[in-house]
Amino acid sequence: MSEEHNIYGSPPGTGITLPPYYLPTPSVKNKNNYFPQSEPLGPDEMRIIFMGSQPWPPRLTQAGTCIMVELGNGKRFFFDFGPGCLRNIITNQVPVPEINDIFLTHLHLDHYADIPYLWQFAPFNGRWKPLCIIGPSSSRPELGTKAMCEHMTKMGLWTSMQAQGMPLADAYEIDVTEFDFRDDGGVCYDKDGVKVTHWRRSHAADGASAYRLDWNGLAFVWTGDGKPDNLTAQYAKGVDVFVTEMAVDNVTLWGLKQGVSPFIGAFTLDNFHTTHYAAGYLANLIQPRLAMACHISFDRELVGEMMAGVRMHYAGMFAFGIDHTVVNVTRDRVWIREAALPETTNTARASAEWLLQNQFDGKMPQPVMASNPFLPIQEQFVRDQEIDPSLFTPKDQMRQWAHPLPPKFPMDPASLQGMQPPPHKE
Numbered sequence: 001m002s003e004e005h006n007i008y009g010s011p012p013g014t015g016i017t018l019p020p021y022y023l024p025t026p027s028v029k030n031k032n033n034y035f036p037q038s039e040p041l042g043p044d045e046m047r048i049i050f051m052g053s054q055p056w057p058p059r060l061t062q063a064g065t066c067i068m069v070e071l072g073n074g075k076r077f078f079f080d081f082g083p084g085c086l087r088n089i090i091t092n093q094v095p096v097p098e099i100n101d102i103f104l105t106h107l108h109l110d111h112y113a114d115i116p117y118l119w120q121f122a123p124f125n126g127r128w129k130p131l132c133i134i135g136p137s138s139s140r141p142e143l144g145t146k147a148m149c150e151h152m153t154k155m156g157l158w159t160s161m162q163a164q165g166m167p168l169a170d171a172y173e174i175d176v177t178e179f180d181f182r183d184d185g186g187v188c189y190d191k192d193g194v195k196v197t198h199w200r201r202s203h204a205a206d207g208a209s210a211y212r213l214d215w216n217g218l219a220f221v222w223t224g225d226g227k228p229d230n231l232t233a234q235y236a237k238g239v240d241v242f243v244t245e246m247a248v249d250n251v252t253l254w255g256l257k258q259g260v261s262p263f264i265g266a267f268t269l270d271n272f273h274t275t276h277y278a279a280g281y282l283a284n285l286i287q288p289r290l291a292m293a294c295h296i297s298f299d300r301e302l303v304g305e306m307m308a309g310v311r312m313h314y315a316g317m318f319a320f321g322i323d324h325t326v327v328n329v330t331r332d333r334v335w336i337r338e339a340a341l342p343e344t345t346n347t348a349r350a351s352a353e354w355l356l357q358n359q360f361d362g363k364m365p366q367p368v369m370a371s372n373p374f375l376p377i378q379e380q381f382v383r384d385q386e387i388d389p390s391l392f393t394p395k396d397q398m399r400q401w402a403h404p405l406p407p408k409f410p411m412d413p414a415s416l417q418g419m420q421p422p423p424h425k426e
């Protein structure tokens with residue numbers, strides 16, 4: 001006879017791992033799917049959307065790791081920003097200027113490679129204030145978050161030089177908060193009732209960190225990469241949603257199917273990552289309301305194996321946090337769905353109110369004179385080779401002011417931001 005039983009004491013028909021609080025929160029309109037921009041969060045609610053979940057290889061179904069946490073007070077936070085996540089964030093209709101406050105667990109590229117892409121295009125969509133990145137220092141300055149941002153800015157010179165002299169030039173600055181990686185339990189964000197703390201993780205180099213976000217009696221933890229450890233067991237104890245990285249220990253299959261050297265597979269797992277057994281072990285120490293695994297190659301053939309590993313040690317509620325998984329959390333409920341997303345969409349507009357408050361400090365921006373950033377950076381000879389636009393542009397579509405751009409020109413932030421309608425020509 002089986003010893004398995006529902007640890008929450010739930011009756012027949014409710015599964016053996018699902019708690020009685022696994023219920024849709026009041027804000028949930030469709031119990032099966034989350035439709036972006038269709039559900040205002042409750043004032044005491046947290047919503048977590050997995051915007052990417054894969055270390056390697058990138059897949060049509062899995063982008064690089066990124067977890068978005070939204071709070072009922074209107075704030076949004078991003079934990080890691082792996083390659084491909086931006087596409088998911090945009091598809092979820094998060095207005096681009098609102099993609100800010102990015103927390104990096106460490107500086108392996110699978111955790112931040114989409115930042116340069118965001119950095120280039122966010123000003124185009126109206127974020128004219130610096131990008132806020134929060135991340136760890138390291139025992140060597142060149143391994144810290146500040147150094148990474150400086151190097152990225154240099155790498156992106158083609159982009160930032162085109163903004164020089166324009167009022168959006170500030171958007172190419174990066175507002176880096178580099179915290180002392182050794183300050184376990186230290187606070188790296190404390191605003192509007194939201195507190196984010198961090199601690200060290202055993203992974204690859206000094207600086208690898210985990211985060212815990214606390215707000216309004218709810219807590220979320222993202223471990224980032226690393227071996228299962230006592231600090232995580234301590235700081236994540238009893239959180240509502242505990243998200244750990246997880247790697248299935250099956251180096252034999254990595255070799256057979258993907259050509260990964262068994263030595264390199266074993267070396268990577270044993271020195272840097274949390275195996276499926278370890279994820280269950282850690283979850284059992286932490287006893288969250290919901291344990292999740294992200295940063296996981298979600299191979300369908302291995303779901304059974306992954307669960308068997310987790311269930312060796314942990315009997316509570318568990319789910320995979322892979323792309324498009326949406327979790328709603330209140331103090332007495334947790335609900336998991338998949339986002340229903342269109343294959344094609346565009347960037348959502350930030351509201352005029354949001355822009356006014358967050359970009360212009362509540363004051364309607366006035367027109368300014370900007371200077372032509374292109375003048376010094378391309379030789380006149382090449383410009384002179386351009387075919388006269390009047391030869392191919394319909395007469396009534398010819399703009400006089402935009403080409404060639406004069407050395408100085410007026411720029412109206414308000415109209416560019418959609419804060420007031422552009423002038424309409426009768």
Ligand SMILES: [Zn+2]
Nearest residue numbers: 055108110225
């Ligand atoms: Zn990683």
Ligand SMILES: [Zn+2]
Nearest residue numbers: 106108204225
């Ligand atoms: Zn890593």
